[in-house]
Amino acid sequence: MASSTPPTEQASDLAQTPPPVRAISRERMALLFIVMLVTAAGNTAMQSVMPSIGTALEIDDVWISLAYTWSALLWVICAPFWARRSDKRGRKAMMALGMLGFIVSMGLCGLVLWFGLTGLLTAVWTLFLFAVARSLYGLFGSAAPPAVQAYVASRTPRSQRTQALSLVASSFGLGTVLGPALAPLMVIPGLGLTGPFVAFTLVGVAALIMLRLRLPNDEPQFAAKGRTFDAPFSAGSNSNHGDGSDDEEDHAESHAPAQAQEEQPRLRYFEPRLRPWVIAALAGGHAQAMLMGIVGFLVLDRMNLRDTPLEGAGPVGIVLMCGAIATLLAQWGIIPKLNLGPRAASLSGITIAAIGTLVFAFAQDLHSIALGYSIASLGFGLFRPGTTAGTSLAVTRAEQGQASGIVASVAGAAFIFAPALGVLLYNFNETVAFSTIIALCITVFAYGMRALDADEKLTTDR
Numbered sequence: 232m233a234s235s236t237p238p239t240e241q242a243s244d245l246a247q248t249p250p251p252v253r254a255i256s257r258e259r260m261a262l263l264f265i266v267m268l269v270t271a272a273g274n275t276a277m278q279s280v281m282p283s284i285g286t287a288l289e290i291d292d293v294w295i296s297l298a299y300t301w302s303a304l305l306w307v308i309c310a311p312f313w314a315r316r317s318d319k320r321g322r323k324a325m326m327a328l329g330m331l332g333f334i335v336s337m338g339l340c341g342l343v344l345w346f347g348l349t350g351l352l353t354a355v356w357t358l359f360l361f362a363v364a365r366s367l368y369g370l371f372g373s374a375a376p377p378a379v380q381a382y383v384a385s386r387t388p389r390s391q392r393t394q395a396l397s398l399v400a401s402s403f404g405l406g407t408v409l410g411p412a413l414a415p416l417m418v419i420p421g422l423g424l425t426g427p428f429v430a431f432t433l434v435g436v437a438a439l440i441m442l443r444l445r446l447p448n449d450e451p452q453f454a455a456k457g458r459t460f461d462a463p464f465s466a467g468s469n470s471n472h473g474d475g476s477d478d479e480e481d482h483a484e485s486h487a488p489a490q491a492q493e494e495q496p497r498l499r500y501f502e503p504r505l506r507p508w509v510i511a512a513l514a515g516g517h518a519q520a521m522l523m524g525i526v527g528f529l530v531l532d533r534m535n536l537r538d539t540p541l542e543g544a545g546p547v548g549i550v551l552m553c554g555a556i557a558t559l560l561a562q563w564g565i566i567p568k569l570n571l572g573p574r575a576a577s578l579s580g581i582t583i584a585a586i587g588t589l590v591f592a593f594a595q596d597l598h599s600i601a602l603g604y605s606i607a608s609l610g611f612g613l614f615r616p617g618t619t620a621g622t623s624l625a626v627t628r629a630e631q632g633q634a635s636g637i638v639a640s641v642a643g644a645a646f647i648f649a650p651a652l653g654v655l656l657y658n659f660n661e662t663v664a665f666s667t668i669i670a671l672c673i674t675v676f677a678y679g680m681r682a683l684d685a686d687e688k689l690t691t692d693r
Contacts, residue, residue: 262446263379264402266326269438270333270375271406273431275555276414277340279548280424282527286540287424288347288354292528292658296651298362305369306643313374314381314636322382323446329375330442332367334435339364341428348423373643377636384623401562407555411548418544504625507682508573509641511675512618515581516645518671519611522588524650525657525664526550526604533595546597553601554608561612571613572686573621578679580613585672592665610672615642621683 285295317325343364347357383399410427417426527547530536536543566576587607594600619638626633656664 259446260383260398262442263326263382263399265438266330266375266442267379267399267402268406268409269431269435270330270372271403272410272413273333273337273406273427273435275407275410275551276417276427276431277337277410278523278527279411279414279551280418280427280544282531282547283540283543284344284348284424286531286537286543288357290354290358292654293651294358296524296654298358299365299650300647301362302365302367302369303643303646305366306373307640307647309370310373310377310640310643311633311636314377314633317374317378317381318633321448322378323442323448325374325378326382326446327439327442329372329378330435330439332371332374334432334439336364336366336368336372337428337435338432339367341425341432344428345422345425348425369643376642377638380619380623380638398562401559405555405559408552408559411551411555415545415548418541424541424544505622505637507679507684508618508621508625509637511577511581511679511683512615512622512638512641513644514671514678515577515584515611515614515618515675516642517649518581518584518588518668518675519615520645520649521653521656521664521668521671522591522604522607524653526554526591528654528657529591530597530600533600534597549597550601550604554604557605557609558612561609562616565613566616571617573617573624574679574683574686576613576617577621577683578617578676580610580615580617581672581675581679582610583607584610584614585669585676586610588665588668588672592661614675625684 281295282292285292313325313328340361343352343357343360346352347354347361352360379399410431413430414427417430418424419426422429527543530547530550531540531543534543534546536546561580565571571579584607587603587605587610589603590606591600591603594603622638653664653668656667
């Protein structure tokens with residue numbers, strides 16, 4: 232029997248039906264995973280040896296922490312810019328730029344520190360030139376994480392966004408396991424404590440080559456998204472959907488003029504949709520950054536390794552590696568198994584982080600130090616993907632590039648002064664330092680209970 236529905240109404244129904252969202256292929260996800268993993272491994276390998284390098288150069292702890300400040304400030308400024316550029320130039324181009332920034336920065340940092348440790352540069356000049364070389368990572372390396380996040384967020388439905396972004400975040404987690412684990416093995420004769428810098432520079436080059444050769448170009452096709460009313464499923468439009476770049480949220484936007492697609496209103500950090508997630512991420516990020524700034528120096532102090540800094544890389548690496556494994560447990564196990572939404576992950580995570588910090592504060596041997604840091608890392612491993620997913624879900628699909636830039640910028644903001652402040656308070660009074668971190672965690676929990684949107688509202692596909 233022939234259908235009684237007029238053809239025009241059938242066409243209207245088809246036009247209102249959102250296209251299916253295709254999952255990212257395993258090969259592409261593996262490439263994205265590698266990009267994030269290499270940068271995380273290199274940075275945590277650096278973190279595991281820098282306390283020993285600072286001690287060898289006879290530089291005060293707080294100055295070692297401050298050497299990262301300029302890089303973190305540049306990260307905050309540049310991450311949103313590169314995120315907006317990724318909307319126009321494509322995610323792959325920004326990932327490649329970020330990897331290049333990592334490679335050049337890591338190589339120059341290693342070279343400068345080698346000159347300092349061999350006595351060819353004074354300690355002051357070594358630290359100054361290290362800060363300059365490190366700033367290249369903040370300037371250009373900040374292009375990669377927003378591009379990876381936006382690439383994934385724009386290709387996953389809302390109900391799967393937390394899990395997908397958690398997988399991306401877990402590449403950082405795995406990198407933070409491998410970095411401290413491999414760093415002591417890279418301290419070899421001739422290179423000494425600068426060995427990890429050389430090794431991860433070479434690994435970064437290999438990752439960049441793989442990215443350029445294996446990840447397809449993805450320059451945004453604004454004209455295809457700006458289709459006219461009468462042909463929403465023409466060949467050009469369909470090809471755009473087929474690669475998973477569009478979904479139900481911006482399907483209606485595909486009928487808008489092309490100019491409207493290119494001129495997205497700029498997201499503000501504290502606009503009502505984002506404000507609760509940005510505030511929570513900023514305060515919780517400062518707590519995490521302060522703890523990370525303290526950990527290496529605390530290990531050297533409580534293990535009595537200040538007089539033998541070359542031996543400090545191993546114990547510091549063990550503690551950082553245990554914390555990274557706990558982070559992976561949160562992101563690979565707890566979040567997907569319990570299907571935690573952004574609010575649940577953020578609030579439970581910050582609570583666990585406070586408990587872990589308390590254990591860490593009273594630890595006196597390597598086992599208890601690693602245990603306390605692992606509990607805190609487990610908490611932050613839940614908290615960070617939670618606030619990242621919450622920020623992503625608070626905005627539309629078309630705004631994912633800008634949202635990812637805000638996430639990266641907020642993450643970098645926590646590392647401008649917080650690590651140095653943590654070390655400064657730690658050297659002044661340990662009780663004050665750890666009380667400040669725990670107070671930040673409690674504040675985030677209290678604020679989040681009142682301000683963060685319910686998971687049911689955020690994760691419903693629409």
